[in-house]
Amino acid sequence: MFSKILVANRGEIALRLIRACKDLCIKCVAVYSEADVNSLHVKLADESVCIGPAISAKSYLSIQNIIKAAKETNADAIHPGYGYLAEKEAFAVECERNGIVFIGPTPENLRLAGDKIVAKKIMREAGIPVIPASPGSVETVYDAKKICHEIGYPVMVKASGGGGGRGIKICKNEEELIEDFPMAKIEGRTAFGNDEVYIEKFIEEPRHIEFQILADKYGNITHLGERECTIQRRYQKLIEEAPSPALTPELRKKMGEASVSAAKAVGYVNAGTVEFLLDKQGKFYFMEVNSRIQVEHPVTELTTGIDLIREQVRLAAGEKLGYAFNDLSVRGCAIECRINAEDPDRNFLPSPGTIERYHAPGGFGVRLDTHLFQGYELPIYYDSLIAKLISFNLTRTGAIRVMKRALEEFRVEPLKTTIPLYLKVMDDPDFRDGRFDTGYIGKFLPEEDEDDDEYDDE
Amino acid sequence: MSDTKRIEVRAKMSGLFYRKPAPEEPSYVEVGSVVKKKQVIALLETMKVFQKVKSPADGKIVEILVENETPLKDDDLMFIIEKG
Numbered sequence: 001m002f003s004k005i006l007v008a009n010r011g012e013i014a015l016r017l018i019r020a021c022k023d024l025c026i027k028c029v030a031v032y033s034e035a036d037v038n039s040l041h042v043k044l045a046d047e048s049v050c051i052g053p054a055i056s057a058k059s060y061l062s063i064q065n066i067i068k069a070a071k072e073t074n075a076d077a078i079h080p081g082y083g084y085l086a087e088k089e090a091f092a093v094e095c096e097r098n099g100i101v102f103i104g105p106t107p108e109n110l111r112l113a114g115d116k117i118v119a120k121k122i123m124r125e126a127g128i129p130v131i132p133a134s135p136g137s138v139e140t141v142y143d144a145k146k147i148c149h150e151i152g153y154p155v156m157v158k159a160s161g162g163g164g165g166r167g168i169k170i171c172k173n174e175e176e177l178i179e180d181f182p183m184a185k186i187e188g189r190t191a192f193g194n195d196e197v198y199i200e201k202f203i204e205e206p207r208h209i210e211f212q213i214l215a216d217k218y219g220n221i222t223h224l225g226e227r228e229c230t231i232q233r234r235y236q237k238l239i240e241e242a243p244s245p246a247l248t249p250e251l252r253k254k255m256g257e258a259s260v261s262a263a264k265a266v267g268y269v270n271a272g273t274v275e276f277l278l279d280k281q282g283k284f285y286f287m288e289v290n291s292r293i294q295v296e297h298p299v300t301e302l303t304t305g306i307d308l309i310r311e312q313v314r315l316a317a318g319e320k321l322g323y324a325f326n327d328l329s330v331r332g333c334a335i336e337c338r339i340n341a342e343d344p345d346r347n348f349l350p351s352p353g354t355i356e357r358y359h360a361p362g363g364f365g366v367r368l369d370t371h372l373f374q375g376y377e378l379p380i381y382y383d384s385l386i387a388k389l390i391s392f393n394l395t396r397t398g399a400i401r402v403m404k405r406a407l408e409e410f411r412v413e414p415l416k417t418t419i420p421l422y423l424k425v426m427d428d429p430d431f432r433d434g435r436f437d438t439g440y441i442g443k444f445l446p447e448e449d450e451d452d453d454e455y456d457d458e
Numbered sequence: 459m460s461d462t463k464r465i466e467v468r469a470k471m472s473g474l475f476y477r478k479p480a481p482e483e484p485s486y487v488e489v490g491s492v493v494k495k496k497q498v499i500a501l502l503e504t505m506k507v508f509q510k511v512k513s514p515a516d517g518k519i520v521e522i523l524v525e526n527e528t529p530l531k532d533d534d535l536m537f538i539i540e541k542g
Contacts, residue, residue, distance in 0.1 A: 054529070055474075341505065350505040352472050380472050380529060384505040 002077040006070045009081030014041035020309035029073045033059035035379040077101040086292040103316040105291045113291040126265035131285040137196040154202040157184040161192025205437035207278040211259035220321040240296035241335040245434025302334035302392040333396040339387040343416035351416035361406035365392045467537040469530045473504035477526040517541045
């Protein structure tokens with residue numbers, strides 16, 4: 001086992017990792033930027049090293065500075081958390097080259113997971129359902145018609161230069177395709193400087209379901225059940241839960257097996273997530289492998305009783321997995337709300353500032369992962385996730401009640417947060433009945449004005 | 459008379475001030491640049507979200523008070539524009 005782990009992250013996840021080290025009786029080193037001198041993760045770690053200025057590119061993203069900090073403090077392993085360097089192949093390679101264990105998947109895993117086209121090809125060959133799509137870019141309306149006839153309507157015509165939902169046309173039938181296909185090419189050229197377009201089957205009212213995977217270095221792989229991550233805004237998850245109210249035991253078994261096959265197909269090691277889209281008819285399609293610990297991992301921890309960070313450390317140290325999903329006593333329901341310092345009434349505009357009045361919720365069934373404290377000043381340099389509030393109860397109705405009570409108790413003044421939005425969701429009959437798709441959150445938001453460019457996402 | 463033509467452009471919230479869209483690209487405006495109302499003259503990054511700073515009127519940039527990549531507080535003065 002390791003004697004000292006360097007935590008290469010900040011915020012709530014740095015605290016989560018430091019706490020796991022303490023539970024494992026392993027010394028831990030925090031790294032911090034000049035803007036994070038007064039952060040809780042610096043105070044709670046056994047040692048800390050400043051790795052550069054406030055701007056992430058020069059501190060939390062500096063491979064060189066982080067490796068140097070690990071060597072100076074004699075850390076024998078690094079946990080990257082999520083974001084920053086967690087999925088950077090070059091960082092995992094550099095750790096290896098310096099004789100430091102990267103707590104996560106192999107560089108090869110990271111490379112494959114990052115190449116979505118290759119990953120989908122591997123999955124298709126492994127017999128895992130993938131969203132039917134054109135094999136490459138489509139040139140003519142004639143070819144487009146032929147492809148769409150095969151994959152079936154509705155389809156999505158996607159500009160290859162687009163992304164984040166932009167440059168997409170949805171065609172419900174051949175007439176619409178004939179009309180929209182040339183438009184998509186012209187728009188691609190003018191908006192993204194590239195008229196290559198792809199065609200993919202359009203999944204209506206999909207749910208986003210992902211499976212937690214654990215794998216050791218000896219080929220033992222298990223899944224730990226699913227997480228329901230359908231409630232999102234602009235591809236950012238807001239509320240997650242385990243288990244999904246949409247899965248029957250049969251579907252769970254099928255998707256669980258597919259996720260294990262997916263992990264096997266890429267020779268996956270350590271903790272990861274296999275993401276699927278689930279359609280209204282209960283058909284599921286592979287989306288991608290997330291080769292890191294995920295923000296929403298606590299809901300799996302609460303329903304399985306497995307400490308996923310501890311497992312990551314254990315597996316990275318070369319220990320055997322030692323159990324499978326069926327060995328676990330999975331029970332109850334856990335819900336996570338990502339509390340962001342954003343104003344849901346003003347198009348989710350960030351809300352920086354100093355916390356003048358702070359009260360953390362607690363009590364039966366409440367877990368709060370946060371780096372906040374009274375008097376903490378939120379740096380302008382980092383993202384707006386300020387807390388993950390997680391509720392647990394034996395029933396989903398119970399977990400919703402606990403969440404509502406905890407949200408009502410939470411005080412982070414004077415910041416604007418997403419708490420009021422989540423309170424509305426907890427009271428919503430559709431949410432309570434588990435009826436939602438990826439467009440769900442829109443019903444609580446004012447119509448977004450496309451021309452309103454007062455601010456743009458990154 | 460001349461004072462009434464001078465318009466201040468202040469930060470709507472705290473954030474990092476950028477004079478250019480990307481490090482390798484030229485600045486949006488320089489002192490002396492003629493600008494149109496709603497023209498983008500800078501960016502403000504707050505917690506990973508970029509907001510465009512727009513000129514409040516047609517006119518000319520007469521002063522730029524902060525350097526590229528400076529962290530600003532809410533209401534800090536960024537530009538002075540002469541209405542024209």
